[in-house]
Amino acid sequence: MAELRKHPLTNDWIMIASHRQGRPQMPKDYCPFCPGSGKVPDHYDVYEYDNDFPALSQNPPEPDPVANGYFETAPAYGKCEVILYSPEHTITLPELPTEHIKKLVDLWVERFNVIKEDEKIKYVFIFENRGELVGVTMPHPHGQIYGYSFLPKKLELEVENAKRYLKEKDACLFCEMLRQEVAFEQRVIFRNDHFTVFLPFFTEYPYGVYIMSNTHRPTIADFTEEERLALAETLRRTTGMLDSLFGYKFPYMMCMYNAPVNGEDPSAYFHWHIAFYPPMRSADKVKFNASSETGAWAHCNPTCPEETAKELRAAYERFMGK
Numbered sequence: 114m115a116e117l118r119k120h121p122l123t124n125d126w127i128m129i130a131s132h133r134q135g136r137p138q139m140p141k142d143y144c145p146f147c148p149g150s151g152k153v154p155d156h157y158d159v160y161e162y163d164n165d166f167p168a169l170s171q172n173p174p175e176p177d178p179v180a181n182g183y184f185e186t187a188p189a190y191g192k193c194e195v196i197l198y199s200p201e202h203t204i205t206l207p208e209l210p211t212e213h214i215k216k217l218v219d220l221w222v223e224r225f226n227v228i229k230e231d232e233k234i235k236y237v238f239i240f241e242n243r244g245e246l247v248g249v250t251m252p253h254p255h256g257q258i259y260g261y262s263f264l265p266k267k268l269e270l271e272v273e274n275a276k277r278y279l280k281e282k283d284a285c286l287f288c289e290m291l292r293q294e295v296a297f298e299q300r301v302i303f304r305n306d307h308f309t310v311f312l313p314f315f316t317e318y319p320y321g322v323y324i325m326s327n328t329h330r331p332t333i334a335d336f337t338e339e340e341r342l343a344l345a346e347t348l349r350r351t352t353g354m355l356d357s358l359f360g361y362k363f364p365y366m367m368c369m370y371n372a373p374v375n376g377e378d379p380s381a382y383f384h385w386h387i388a389f390y391p392p393m394r395s396a397d398k399v400k401f402n403a404s405s406e407t408g409a410w411a412h413c414n415p416t417c418p419e420e421t422a423k424e425l426r427a428a429y430e431r432f433m434g435k
Contacts, residue, residue, distance in 0.1 A: 115168065116176035117263070119185035125266040128189060130168040146253040148200050158213060159220045160197040162255075167193035169259060171231065192228050192260035196220060196239075202253050205243075205362060207353030207432070214345035221369075222334050222341070224258055229374040234260040236268055236373050239333070244364025246392050246399065256367070264373055272373065275382040287384030291325050300422045302429055303350065307343040310351050312422045317412035319394045319421050320358065324351060324387040331372035331380045353432040354425060355389070359396040366390040 114131040145152040146162070153160055169191025176186035198217055199209060206214065221239055228237050241256035242249050264272070278286035294300055294311045302310045302322060310324050324347055330336060336344065355363035368390065372383035394400035394415055405411045 114177060115170070115173055115189040117187040117189050119187075121183065121185075123266060126187070126263045128168045130166075130189070144202055144251070144253050146195075146197050146251070146255060147202050153197065153200075157197070157200055159199070159216045161220060161224055162195040162197055164193040164195050164257070167191075169193050169261070187262075190233055190262040192231070192234065192258070194224060194228075194258040196224070196256045196258060198254035198256070204254055205352065205356070206254065207349050207356055209349065211342070211346045211349055214349055215342050218333070218336075218341045218345050218348075221258075222336070225332065225334050225371065228258065228260040231260065232375050233262050235264050235375055236261045237371060238265075239369040239371070241365075241367040243367070244362065246364040247366055264376075268370070268373065271370070272379065272383065275384075279382040285329055285382060285384055287325065287386065288329055291327070291384075299419045302354065302422060302425050305343055305347065307340045308347045310347065310354075312418050312425060314418065316418050317406075317414055318390050318392075318400060319414060319416040320355065320363075320389070320391045320425065322351065322355075322389050322425065324348070326385050330385045331383050332385055333369065333371055335385070350429065350432065351389070354429040355391065357432040358424065358428040359393070364392055366392075 114129060116129050117126045118129055119125075120127055144150060145165075147153070148155045148157070153162060169189050171190065171192060173188040173190050176188060180186040196217070198204075198206065199213065225237050225239070228234055238259045238261065239256065240259075275286045278284065278289075282289070290313075291309060294314070295304070295309060297314075300312045300314065302312065304310070304327075307327055308324055309327055310322055312320070312322050316322075324344075326336070326340070328340075330340075333344075352363075352365075355365060366389070367387060369385075369387050371385055372379040392399050392401075400415065405413055
């Protein structure tokens with residue numbers, strides 16, 4: 114089964130993908146993403162791999178006959194891709210040279226542009242899950258791209274607020290947030306000519322850093338070659354900082370927010386950024402999303418962002434001092 118079901122209380126779409134339960138358990142001595150597996154080229158640097166068990170597809174089955182005048186279903190239309198970062202099975206982003214990560218950035222841009230050509234796609238979401246704590250079973254370095262036929266609720270809220278701010282203030286909501294963070298300084302971890310890494314004033318996660326472009330860019334496809342290279346180096350340093358925080362490979366969810374596609378022109382109000390959602394609240398304690406976070410979307414951060422930013426800056430200095 115693969116279909117979308119409308120949540121009548123939030124007006125959001127839920128992906129039902131029960132077929133993914135049938136994914137085989139990979140043998141410990143086999144990885145489909147490694148050269149020689151027969152699934153990928155024998156030689157590659159970065160590579161796009163169509164998901165074998167996609168939650169969304171461009172040829173979806175008809176939904177089960179469970180809808181009625183109240184409950185709604187829709188075909189699970191969309192695209193699910195796996196993006197392989199390297200042929201090396203255990204290497205991670207901060208261990209890759211900047212020039213290699215630049216190839217990854219270029220592949221993200223290429224796939225973003227290809228997926229958005231499908232006019233049924235309304236949002237292209239680039240992300241990485243890293244570590245067993247966030248459910249990763251395949252250690253080979255990889256991320257994913259989902260192309261949704263709808264605008265997910267979180268993005269819908271960001272878009273609505275950004276449009277409202279532009280109307281009321283004649284300014285970009287995100288640009289102003291960045292300006293405020295840079296002016297306050299205490300939550301900024303590091304900056305370069307093109308990107309700023311900071312722990313937001315409102316962060317829901319103790320170590321939930323943002324990467325934001327210093328220049329107003331709606332999507333990753335709008336970056337210049339110089340900005341793409343700078344993003345590669347910024348990603349290397351940010352993930353290296355997180356690994357240096359407690360001296361182990363830090364689990365996280367890395368989510369890239371681009372402007373919506375195939376609708377009205379969002380270039381005036383949407384500003385590209387990346388948000389990290391790491392599940393750790395200390396070296397040996399996990400921040401679980403419990404009842405308040407899950408049931409009410411009312412987040413509680415058990416740390417002070419200004420103090421946590423000091424930890425992150427110290428970790429950044431350790432990484433850069435290697």
